Amino acid sequence: MKRAAGARSPRARATRARLKLRPPADHARAIGIFDSGIGGLTVVRAVRKLLPNENLIYLGDTGRYPYGTKSADVVRRYSFENTEFLIEKHVKMLVVACNTSSSLALEDLQERYAVPVIGVIEPGVQAAVQATRNRKVGVIATEGTIRSGEYTRGLRRLRSDLEIYTRACPLFVPLAEEGWVDNQVAHLAAQAYLGSMAQSGIDTLILGCTHYPLLRAVIRDIVGDGVRLIDSGEVTAAVVREMLTQRGILRRGGTGAGSFFVTDAPERFMKVGSRFLGGPVDAVQIER
């Protein structure tokens, strides 16, 4: 017997019939967001702020975090697995909130899946190119993202005459997770990482890792007020709104709900994550 779409079991079909439910319309479906762990919650925070009506489903791959030190092949494989999980939840759009995944797996994901897929790199690149006046742009990110060269390529593609300065800042992630965002350790680490960058004359700095917005204040202290800081989360949220509007699937009413899934250690995710989200976060562990 052939079953109607959306009615996978007799019981589900009966329930649907009783409640006169139909599969949700495109605009009512959730936005799927995945990250290697906790950092992507800064993207969730920005999307929520800009698009409070949207439903969000977040997957943090805390069981295999961090991606920043892993190879391209492994990051690509993990990214596909995360995407499969969200696609099965019928998301209307996918946001790759992890800079490392965005730099290594985005094109492959866009090729395979029908829903629009955006990363956090291209929005940051576009915002930086629009922001700079003196053509000197800095990028800070994880080792994996910097090594991929994706920011540099993206910036040059849009504007070939830029002077680009890049730096991996491995301590920023544990500092953000530890909540050490304002103490002397954070300040000195920022000084060590960004001292030369501050002397380079850049007027725009891309915070190319979702953890880094938490350290905005100490970064600002080192690079000075004259440098525009580009927060991946904020500029990505703007692109999400633009794409949903273009496709006519923006949700215009109701209060958006958020569902949070992790692949390991939900307690830690909830504890540390509340700092990233700017409020309490609930999470369920998925078994793999």
Added chain:
Amino acid sequence: MKRAAGARSPRARATRARLKLRPPADHARAIGIFDSGIGGLTVVRAVRKLLPNENLIYLGDTGRYPYGTKSADVVRRYSFENTEFLIEKHVKMLVVACNTSSSLALEDLQERYAVPVIGVIEPGVQAAVQATRNRKVGVIATEGTIRSGEYTRGLRRLRSDLEIYTRACPLFVPLAEEGWVDNQVAHLAAQAYLGSMAQSGIDTLILGCTHYPLLRAVIRDIVGDGVRLIDSGEVTAAVVREMLTQRGILRRGGTGAGSFFVTDAPERFMKVGSRFLGGPVDAVQIER
């Protein structure tokens, strides 16, 4: 047809016959050592120094590193997979160089496998109990190890009247990997983590993570000369020698060789690892 042990295929059997090889005698077999990543190389270094004749096979699970923030179940599963890899290489003994694995998976491994299996916790615990004069002992380690309570239980089991102070120091791992073991960032982080510990009156401090011996100098600066620092690697190497001697399988001649396997990113392992091993390190990636 039943095949003789050690001759798994006709080709292998033919090769053996031609070279008149026999399975290696017990004392000639390698010691297997696994860790979540790079840190276990400090254990390798200590074992090499004490037992220069022994062959060593090392597996660093860099593809899933770090274990310190993962749950007990996941760490146990990964530990079994790592052990399987080494058992298939016919090691004569297994050293669990990762403190997190040692605290969460050691007993399960000892139950399942016939070869002797030792971790890095019990040797550290024994050395600390022997070293302390005033019964005040400190333990620093990853979040996972501290949360497991394994050091505290081990110390109390040997001596119930100890005063025990514990502290997770999450920044020490990235500091060691970054090579920031001697600068002001490292000093301030150590001050923040160990300032109260230094005031507690401890006379013995267990460095309960294989990364921490690289930060020995800054740790020493904060806790002072009166505190005995217990390096897991060094005390574990002593236990390895003792066990091999007892069982009559110590290798007494020849120069020991080392083989290094990782589950991801061998270039990074070799670059960062040389600081941990105190010399160049070669590595091969295994596919999973």
